[in-house]
Amino acid sequence: MDITTQHVEAPPPAPRPKQAEQKRAARGATRPxxxxxxxxxxxxxxxxxxxxxxxxxxxxxxxxxxxxxxxxNFLTTFEWNTNLNPPVFGIAVLAFGTVVSSIIAMVIxxxxxxxxxxxxxxxxxxxxxxxxxxxxxxxxxxxSIVYGLWGALILVPHMTGLFGWLDxxxxxxxxxxxxxxxxxxxxxxxxxxAIMILPIITNVSREVFRQVPxxxxxxxxxxxxxxxxxxxxxxxxxxxxxxxxxxxxGLGRALGETMAVATVLSPxxxxxxxxxxxxxxxxxxxxxxxxxxxxxxxxxALIASGLVLFVITLLVNxxxxxxxxxxxxxxxxxx
Amino acid sequence: MxxxxxxxxxxxxxxxxxxxxxxxxxxxxDDTGGxxxxxxSSSANASAIKCDDAKGQLxxxxxxxxxxxxxxxxxxFTQACSGVQINYKGGGSGAGVTAFTQGQVAFxxxxxxxxxxEVTASKSVCSGGQGIDLPMVGGPIALGYNVAGVDNLVLDxxxxxxxxxxxxxxxxxxxxxxxxxxAKLPDLKIQAFHRSDESGTxxxxxxxxxxxxxxxxxxxxxxAWQAKGGQSAAGSSGVAQQVKQTNGAxxxxxxxxxxxxxxxxxxxxxxSAPVEATVxxxxxxxxxxxxxxxxxxxxxxxxxxxxxxxxxxxxxxxxEIVCDKGNKAATLPATKAxxxxxxxxxxxxxxTSIKYAPIPADIIAKVRTTVExxx
Numbered sequence: 001m002d003i004t005t006q007h008v009e010a011p012p013p014a015p016r017p018k019q020a021e022q023k024r025a026a027r028g029a030t031r032p033x034x035x036x037x038x039x040x041x042x043x044x045x046x047x048x049x050x051x052x053x054x055x056x057x058x059x060x061x062x063x064x065x066x067x068x069x070x071x072x073n074f075l076t077t078f079e080w081n082t083n084l085n086p087p088v089f090g091i092a093v094l095a096f097g098t099v100v101s102s103i104i105a106m107v108i109x110x111x112x113x114x115x116x117x118x119x120x121x122x123x124x125x126x127x128x129x130x131x132x133x134x135x136x137x138x139x140x141x142x143x144s145i146v147y148g149l150w151g152a153l154i155l156v157p158h159m160t161g162l163f164g165w166l167d168x169x170x171x172x173x174x175x176x177x178x179x180x181x182x183x184x185x186x187x188x189x190x191x192x193x194a195i196m197i198l199p200i201i202t203n204v205s206r207e208v209f210r211q212v213p214x215x216x217x218x219x220x221x222x223x224x225x226x227x228x229x230x231x232x233x234x235x236x237x238x239x240x241x242x243x244x245x246x247x248x249x250g251l252g253r254a255l256g257e258t259m260a261v262a263t264v265l266s267p268x269x270x271x272x273x274x275x276x277x278x279x280x281x282x283x284x285x286x287x288x289x290x291x292x293x294x295x296x297x298x299x300x301a302l303i304a305s306g307l308v309l310f311v312i313t314l315l316v317n318x319x320x321x322x323x324x325x326x327x328x329x330x331x332x333x334x335x
Numbered sequence: 336m337x338x339x340x341x342x343x344x345x346x347x348x349x350x351x352x353x354x355x356x357x358x359x360x361x362x363x364x365d366d367t368g369g370x371x372x373x374x375x376s377s378s379a380n381a382s383a384i385k386c387d388d389a390k391g392q393l394x395x396x397x398x399x400x401x402x403x404x405x406x407x408x409x410x411x412f413t414q415a416c417s418g419v420q421i422n423y424k425g426g427g428s429g430a431g432v433t434a435f436t437q438g439q440v441a442f443x444x445x446x447x448x449x450x451x452x453e454v455t456a457s458k459s460v461c462s463g464g465q466g467i468d469l470p471m472v473g474g475p476i477a478l479g480y481n482v483a484g485v486d487n488l489v490l491d492x493x494x495x496x497x498x499x500x501x502x503x504x505x506x507x508x509x510x511x512x513x514x515x516x517x518a519k520l521p522d523l524k525i526q527a528f529h530r531s532d533e534s535g536t537x538x539x540x541x542x543x544x545x546x547x548x549x550x551x552x553x554x555x556x557x558x559a560w561q562a563k564g565g566q567s568a569a570g571s572s573g574v575a576q577q578v579k580q581t582n583g584a585x586x587x588x589x590x591x592x593x594x595x596x597x598x599x600x601x602x603x604x605x606x607s608a609p610v611e612a613t614v615x616x617x618x619x620x621x622x623x624x625x626x627x628x629x630x631x632x633x634x635x636x637x638x639x640x641x642x643x644x645x646x647x648x649x650x651x652x653x654x655e656i657v658c659d660k661g662n663k664a665a666t667l668p669a670t671k672a673x674x675x676x677x678x679x680x681x682x683x684x685x686x687t688s689i690k691y692a693p694i695p696a697d698i699i700a701k702v703r704t705t706v707e708x709x710x
Contacts, residue, residue: 081561082559083557181526181566182580266577268567290532290559292399292427292532292533293533295432296433298429298533
């Protein structure tokens with residue numbers, strides 16, 4: 001991240017002739033060592049592209065095999081039964097579940113993560129801040145299956161209170177109505193995912209807030225701003241694009257989370273209007289739970305669903321990049 | 336970013352995570368230890384196992400439903416034949432059959448017999464022969480329930496179909512009352528749990544519903560659960576865990592998962608008395624099965640609608656799949672010796688102590704003959 005150098009005067013551009021000379025030296029390498037190195041690095045670069053292309057071709061080929069045999073509509077069918085002849089499967093439920101659970105996770109995790117990051121950088125005593133940062137790093141190191149076990153054994157039984165409360169006061173919305181089933185629903189998954197993506201968003205946001213130029217804060221203080229006002233007018237605008245990138249990292253993890261979701265969710269091929277009723281499913285969870293018993297045909301279908309997840313991730317990342325690029329000119333980073 | 340500091344921190348955390356994971360797996364992988372120990376004392380007649388010239392490593396993959404049985408067998412077998420290592424990966428029947436038709440394993444375990452296209456695929460691996468199914472392990476699928484205050488519950492195929500199809504939703508429903516006139520059934524929502532992953536257990540349970548309650552179970556069946564509604568969890572252990580944790584829950588899983596809070600349902604099959612889910616009753620039901628495989632193939636067709644006295648109808652039979660001819664020369668002696676042990680009286684006796692059902696005498700006799708003829 002080159003944010004630190006933004007407020008320093010940019011060094012004068014290196015004289016052109018020298019650059020050109022270097023380039024020529026690199027291209028038309030004369031010494032054997034240069035040539036070998038050039039060959040090696042170019043070879044590795046091309047090798048990487050070839051591998052990626054091979055993977056893409058393989059996945060697309062297998063996916064197209066599956067989709068061509070699909071008796072239902074791949075995008076809209078609410079069923080996943082690849083052992084039938086002809087097989088019937090569709091990704092509608094998976095796409096819905098993946099997006100909804102990730103949105104819930106983001107809605108919960110981002111504000112908390114930003115609050116923790118601000119607390120660590122601007123409020124907490126230095127020692128406490130170090131300790132909390134360490135604990136958050138620990139959270140990030142817990143394997144997802146452990147989150148899954150914790151979720152299934154501890155989080156799920158303890159959700160009944162919250163679900164009852166939501167049903168009583170917000171049940172009329174339809175989104176929060178609950179029929180008293182075990183709370184292994186999209187909301188529980190969203191909460192678990194929020195806990196899982198919290199560390200990465202917090203850590204990156206903390207690093208970003210730490211880079212806020214001291215002068216900005218001092219200037220705001222000199223104008224008579226309170227600490228909260230300093231954060232509002234100097235820190236948050238400066239860190240906005242950084243926090244968005246951090247959130248995207250977290251979102252990436254939430255979209256692709258497998259074992260924790262498979263352990264906690266009660267999946268069905270059905271979309272529930274209520275977030276509290278069990279049902280739904282996500283791409284990664286479905287692949288994990290169906291892969292073991294799948295026939296060749298079933299695996300091709302799962303690969304096809306994986307490709308869709310890949311496309312969704314690409315779209316989300318593209319959108320995030322667009323947002324960051326648009327915000328850049330207004331943000332403190334370029335002030 | 337302070338990369339160096341983060342690196343060191345990440346390293347120490349990584350070390351912590353690794354050691355934690357090791358500690359966890361150390362606890363987790365060994366859950367059959369206790370039960371197979373008891374079987375070891377009951378039938379450890381090592382001299383009865385013929386090793387012949389079996390040597391080397393035997394790779395196998397397949398059904399997780401028979402994993403515990405295989406583990407117990409492997410323990411006994413390798414005690415007698417120390418030159419053989421058997422590595423059975425319980426990756427699921429689908430994975431096992433795929434690995435077999437690709438020639439990666441000496442034999443595969445599967446909850447369902449080979450399909451015609453899989454037999455065709457196996458011909459490229461078995462030179463001059465084809466893959467065949469040998470029934471080796473049976474098992475009752477228990478319907479475990481957790482309803483406070485109800486210690487004995489009788490259900491029949493029709494009520495089970497209605498419960499799992501979300502048509503009967505309360506424990507004090509009249510249909511359940513009619514079958515259990517003496518039980519104090521609470522006014523409680525029924526939470527029916529099925530498997531979220533594809534599974535031979537689901538396949539066999541739904542085959543039972545289709546055979547005995549067709550009008551109330553209008554689905555095609557198969558390894559994937561098809562009915563809407565209800566709740567699901569991954570693996571038999573996952574379903575059993577949820578049933579244990581939820582008051583008002585009912586779910587299906589292998590008998591070995593029945594325990595403290597989870598009791599098995601007694602099934603009213605139409606015989607003079609309702610049938611309990613026990614190993615002996617499962618064997619009685621398998622005895623009612625027909626061999627439908629042709630040639631050396633011994634795949635069975637269970638009679639899920641059986642009304643035989645004391646025959647527990649919801650039963651799973653899992654197969655070992657091998658080549659009848661053209662097994663790899665390097666693994667043939669070990670495969671043959673191991674399968675011979677599985678089909679032997681000793682091998683089948685091991686099953687009862689770990690809550691699997693032995694294959695009835697006349698069928699296992701055919702398996703023995705077939706195993707001797709493997710080449």
